[in-house]
Amino acid sequence: MPLSGMAIAFKASTSACTAQQLWGHPTRDQCQHGFTHLNERKSRKGSAALHARAIPGNLDLDFGDPSWKQKYQEDWDRRFSLPHITDVFDLEPRLTTFSLKKNRSPLGASDASSPDKWNGYVNKDDRALLKVINYASNTSAGAVCIDPDCSWVEHWVHRAGPRKEIYYEPEEVKAAIVTCGGLCPGLNDVIRQIVFTLEIYGVKNIVGIQFGYRGFFEKGLKEMPLSRDVVENINLAGGSFLGVSRGGAKTSEIVDSIQARRIDMLFVIGGNGSHAGANAIHEEVITSLLEFLSLFLS
Numbered sequence: 001m002p003l004s005g006m007a008i009a010f011k012a013s014t015s016a017c018t019a020q021q022l023w024g025h026p027t028r029d030q031c032q033h034g035f036t037h038l039n040e041r042k043s044r045k046g047s048a049a050l051h052a053r054a055i056p057g058n059l060d061l062d063f064g065d066p067s068w069k070q071k072y073q074e075d076w077d078r079r080f081s082l083p084h085i086t087d088v089f090d091l092e093p094r095l096t097t098f099s100l101k102k103n104r105s106p107l108g109a110s111d112a113s114s115p116d117k118w119n120g121y122v123n124k125d126d127r128a129l130l131k132v133i134n135y136a137s138n139t140s141a142g143a144v145c146i147d148p149d150c151s152w153v154e155h156w157v158h159r160a161g162p163r164k165e166i167y168y169e170p171e172e173v174k175a176a177i178v179t180c181g182g183l184c185p186g187l188n189d190v191i192r193q194i195v196f197t198l199e200i201y202g203v204k205n206i207v208g209i210q211f212g213y214r215g216f217f218e219k220g221l222k223e224m225p226l227s228r229d230v231v232e233n234i235n236l237a238g239g240s241f242l243g244v245s246r247g248g249a250k251t252s253e254i255v256d257s258i259q260a261r262r263i264d265m266l267f268v269i270g271g272n273g274s275h276a277g278a279n280a281i282h283e284e285v286i287t288s289l290l291e292f293l294s295l296f297l298s
Contacts, residue, residue, distance in 0.1 A: 063147045072146065072153060082158055084124060085167055093165035096121070097202040122161030130155035168264070170202030175265040176258075177226065178209035178216075179240040180274035188234040188241050190269050195231045207263075208241070212270075213248030213277060216257040223261070244270075248277065255284045 059075040061068050085091060135143040135150045146153055175198055179187050191208070198206050208224035209215035215223075224230075224242065234241045248254060258266065258281070268278040 061147075068147070069151065069153060076153075076155060080157060089167075091167045093167055094169070096162060096164055096166045097170055098162045098166075098197075098200055120162070121164045122159055124163060126159035126161075127156040128159045130157050166201075171204065173203045173264045174205040174207070174262055175203050175267065176207050176209050176223070176261070176263045177242065177267045177269065178212060179242050179244050180212040180268065180270035180277065181244060181246055182271070183239050183244060184271075185238070187239070187244075187269060188231075188237060191226075191241055192231040192235050194267050195226050196228060199228055203265075211243040212245035212274075213254055214245045215242075216254045217249040246273065251277075251280045251284045252288075255281055255288065 059072065061072060065071070086093075131144070133142075134152045135145060137143065138145045138148065138150050140150075143150060145151075177191055177194055179191070195206055206226040208226050210221045210224060211218070215221045231241065266278075266281075268274055270277075
């Protein structure tokens with residue numbers, strides 16, 4: 001599970017719900033948010049704060065209008081127009097520490113230099129098709145249609161994957177992982193793979209936050225050091241190795257704790273409420289004008 005070069009800056013919301021609605025209602029429709037890499041040692045470009053926000057997709061479409069498809073596509077492109085991290089911060093890239101070559105060679109290549117020609121990294125302009133089924137009818141199993149006729153509309157999103165360049169020094173990073181909300185199958189697999197991938201990048205300071213967002217403010221809940229040796233076999237057990245909980249303290253208290261712990265990257269694993277909570281943390285970071293945190297969602 002390569003982390004997209006750990007330089008993904010933004011991801012827009014796919015629904016019209018707000019963080020305030022979801023923070024207290026974890027069962028409502030899911031909102032997904034992405035977050036800016038905030039580094040206290042770097043400065044913003046320009047004077048205005050540019051950061052990711054959920055943009056509601058509340059376009060009022062008239063399906064009798066021959067150009068409705070174009071208007072819908074323009075609205076989609078607007079909501080998913082994701083600035084690159086260098087559009088926000090004055091950062092110099094460095095070559096990635098995530099090696100993908102491993103003596104691979106292109107199919108059918110026989111010359112000795114072929115492994116050097118193999119490229120497994122993702123271009124920042126790559127896009128992936130979000131929906132791949134062209135439903136013939138809204139009565140088809142699993143059909144999700146925009147208009148009554150189930151017209152085909154392409155939804156392109158940014159492709160995930162490791163980049164050739166990254167914008168942080170792995171040995172300086174402190175990464176934290178937290179699982180929130182209810183239990184579900186696969187939580188330990190996600191924790192395990194995040195740790196493995198961080199270590200491949202060269203990140204050594206990895207900690208687990210115990211029992212969801214509670215771990216940021218409740219006394220007695222200490223950070224759990226994580227490494228390959230610690231998480232090697234946790235995928236064989238159910239539940240969450242870190243523990244889970246619902247709800248939490250004031251967002252400002254969580255952000256204060258994150259800053260006090262000098263956490264640079266926070267991986268939030270969970271569902272609707274967890275993602276809304278992560279968005280609330282992001283908004284608090286922006287409101288407080290703090291520049292120290294990356295958030296990743298799973």
